[in-house]
Amino acid sequence: MFTLAEENYLKALFHLESESKDGVSTNAIALKLKTKPSSATDMIQKLAEKKVVAYQKYKGAFLTKKGKLIAADVIRKHRLWEVFLVEKLNFQWDEVHDIAEQLEHIKSEELITRLDTFLDHPNFDPHGDPIPDENGVIKSSDKKLLSELEENQQGICVGVKQSDSKYLQYLDKLSINIGSKIKVLNVEEFDGSKTIEVGGKSYFISEKSAQNIYVIN
Amino acid sequence: MFTLAEENYLKALFHLESESKDGVSTNAIALKLKTKPSSATDMIQKLAEKKVVAYQKYKGAFLTKKGKLIAADVIRKHRLWEVFLVEKLNFQWDEVHDIAEQLEHIKSEELITRLDTFLDHPNFDPHGDPIPDENGVIKSSDKKLLSELEENQQGICVGVKQSDSKYLQYLDKLSINIGSKIKVLNVEEFDGSKTIEVGGKSYFISEKSAQNIYVIN
DNA sequence: ATATAGTTTTAGACAAGTCTAAAAATAAAA
């Protein structure tokens, strides 16, 4: 069993590791978790003793295979809860992170199994990030930007890049949501703006906006 | 803000207080929370300093008005989550307590407001216990036992007294669930057994079974 | 190559929550 703090460190490590080839510095961890480097060192040493982190003094830290599994499981829970909050409780995409940060630490296999079923086994969270499966396997997301789609291509919205409230409200006007099917009817050569079809209706969208929307197709 | 441990003590105090006129002993608290009396004393003293508990050495503890509000709020969350687990995730009535024990400490007003709406503002949890409202007010439950109903009376199932798995499975056969409308068609003078109508069908139920089911009418 | 700057680790302290063992207070029995 891992404590809430341990789980948060493992998760941070998982994310930081994917952003750089070599070991994660205690500085980087401290920055991410808003603690001090000395605290990070302490925790990394403890996690190393528990065999979930590989660590050599001054050389940075890596997750072991076991550590990766635990981290992926926490991330799985985080993202499933985010889907729940948006899909079922009608939260906005940018309101859910802090609550999921708490919910991800609830301990119950059965709960997550059932939640996953209840949500219909989603593959992406409301920010377009992939949800690891029960075995910690992450489907590499083939997500691209809506702006990359050409005429007559279509995709399913899986998230947004930046998600401030004003922008989300704008998307609501275009009836764009997670899972929305978006078809590109026309691309304006001049400025890259598009005419799209969502839910039977057609809308106009600027290139800048289209560069902020993730789709899979 | 109150910590997880503080919230658990407040909740225990709330329940214990309703079971005896005078102050709650540190012994009783320790027993309920599976800690030691010395730990309970420490915590009660801290809660007294925070003005949520009224406490005099050797005289037992009471919740203050403020303390009662916080306790009721934790209980509200616990019971709402229990409803969610049973109604939405299809857990059995006896599987939800431990998970709710964790979920009750998630901090977000908005979350609970929305959860309450999502669940259609339930008044009772799956064990028939009333759910405090946003202001900590508990509708005194007029719940009675199914065995107390007379011929042609009806009630809505709000919970069960003892909830072991086997019994719940038996109730499933009678299609009795939280919210089920149960009408008493006939009472057998001889042994108190009843013929009841649930969801259009009629079933036979022994007095012993009927003494285990809570209804309101 | 040596000095300087930046990073990382250690040492020691602290708050929260718990425990054991002992002291103090209360309750029950003689």
Added chain:
DNA sequence: TTTTATTTTTAGACTTGTCTAAAACTATAT
């Protein structure tokens, strides 16, 4: 009303996770 038993509180210790300050190490610059 003493003595004895039980309950409750205190004292001191321990764990987890954090912090500051100082020491040790690494990287950079002259």
